[in-house]
Amino acid sequence: MDKNVRREIILDHYQNPVNRGLTSDESYIFQNTSSESCIDNIDLQLKYEDGKIKDIVFDGEACAICTSATSILIKTLLGKTLQEAEDIITNYKNMIEEKEYNEKVLEELIVYDEIYLQPNRKMCALLPSNALEKILEVIKDEKEKKKSVD
Amino acid sequence: MNREDFPILNQGLIYLDNSATTLKPKCVVDKMVDYYTNYTSNIHRGDYSNAIKTNQAYDQVRDIVKDFINAKDSSEIVYTTGATESLNMIALSFFKQNLNKDDEVLITKSEHASNVLPWLVLEKEKQIKVDYIPLNDEYELTVENVLKKITPKTKVISIAHISNVIGDIRDIESIGKICKEKNIYFVVDAAQSVSHIPIDVEKANVSFLAFSAHKMLGPTGVGILYGKKELLEKMEPLKYGGGMNQNFESTGDYDLKAAPIKLEAGTPPIAEVIGLGEAIKYIQSIGVEKIHQHEYELKKYLVNELEKIPNIVLYNKNSKSGIVTFNLKGIFSQDTSIYLNHYNIAIRAGNHCAKILKDDLNIKNTCRISIYLYNTKEEMDRVIEVLKQSKDIFKVVI
Secondary structure, X not given: OOHHXXXXXXXXXXHXXXXXXXXXXXXXXXXXXXXXXXXXXXXXXXXXXXXXXXXXXXXXXXXXXXXXXXXXXXXXXXXXXXHHHHHHHHHHHHHHOOOOOOHHHOHHHHHHOOHHHOXXXXXXXXXXXXXXXXXXXXXXXXXXXXXXXX | OOHHHOHHHHHOOEEOEOOOOOOOOHHHHHHHHHHHHHOOOOOOOOOOHHHHHHHHHHHHHHHHHHHHHOOOOHHHEEEEOOHHHHHHHHHHHHHHHHOOOOOEEEEOOOOOHHHOHHHHHHHHHXXXXXXXXXXXXXXXXXXXXXXXXXXXXXXXXXXXXXXXXXXXXXXXXXHHXXXXXXXXXXXXXXXXXXXXXXXXXXXXXXXXXXXXXXXXXXXXXXXXXXXXXXXXXXXXXXOOOOOOEEEEOOOOOEEEOOOOHHHOOOOOOHHHHHHHHHHHHHHHHHOHHHHHHHHHHHHHHHHHHHOOXXXXXXXXXXXXXXXXXXXXXXXXXXXXXXXXXXOOEEOEEEOOOOOOOHHHHOOOOEEEXXXXXXXXXXXXXXXXXXXXXXXXXXXXXX
């Protein structure tokens, strides 16, 4: 991807991120990211309904990479099933960690394909995906519980 | 000044993160390499020549430290792993034994984590009360505010000599005098001050003082706990083991050595202690006052120029140390520090381990420039130039 295009997409999501602002709706699952970083601090809330990710919102204070990655992840995961979301996050993390990944599922997240060139920024890019991964775990656990009750 | 003593500066680096750790002069590194290369041995146990040489090199640092902070006796100097360990020992050993329910400890919101958390632990464990002396409009600590906050229950005042975000120099002599009059223990975190301004623990009536070698041109892994002799004698060790015991029996009886040795269990960081001694000698050869004057002059120059840049917010322009805390308007501090790194300028972004200062500062994260003896006016000019052209920051950062 052209460097300028990449920068424009990241900058646009940093300056005008999607779905900024938390909700008091208790049907959302909450996760904070600050435990993994001294400085970036993002809260995420996700609503999962009828087998799909219906909504994700966030708020917090973080650098350009972390904020934009949060925004693009939200945009990419909206409307996806649990399995699709897991697949996207796995491939996204693999890309950041310089492992093999399937770029076809990543959509706009591909803008971070060269973040490994700045090793100190990998964590910035990974913070929101780690938090979202934890939320997906909660959904999975709840599903399992439901199954065993049924 | 003295740039030739710091080989790392030959690489075009502008190092302005001295509050985190300072660079090391070649003489300090050489002194440690000499121990490792030519006379490695343990302390206090061997009768051979190298062991005797090590003992001498190691023990004499206590005297060097004693003179440097004007302690009465070298037995008041305890080697620790750093200011963090020293402050933990003060709170979680001495004061755990000597404070009672509802006793008050006064700190400030600009203290470093290691002068907050141990007290918060005691608050939970012993039901003491931790309270905060208010900072003034410039986030500085004044003697008036200390006086206002003291109550009959105040047993300890524990503050940094120089705070690590705002860089205000606290008047420890006046506060120490108040503590003496009111029979309050006075704990001073000197991590940010000991290599920047003179310290006299006797004059300031300090009960306990803590600092780290690595923030004063020395190695990591070693620091100092100063305590008045009668207090160290009462202090119980947090660590037990070799070197610190007089005797122990299978009956369960044991005797400990006298302070400071009873507080130094196990093999200490010997090379690092020797390195610390060399660092202090180096600082003394220049003079702490001269270092302070140099860094404060540079700070005033930098602040004066940065004030002319419209998109810069300064948080501590009047504090009298070499620390300049700022943000570029609308830019997250980490992005600013990554931007400066692109020009080989090393600064610090974040909350600087002072996580409750945000209550007063109304901002969590800042950029901190911290100046030391080897920094120059030309380096300040370069920082000013790079910050002036920061409208293109995202071309560099992303």
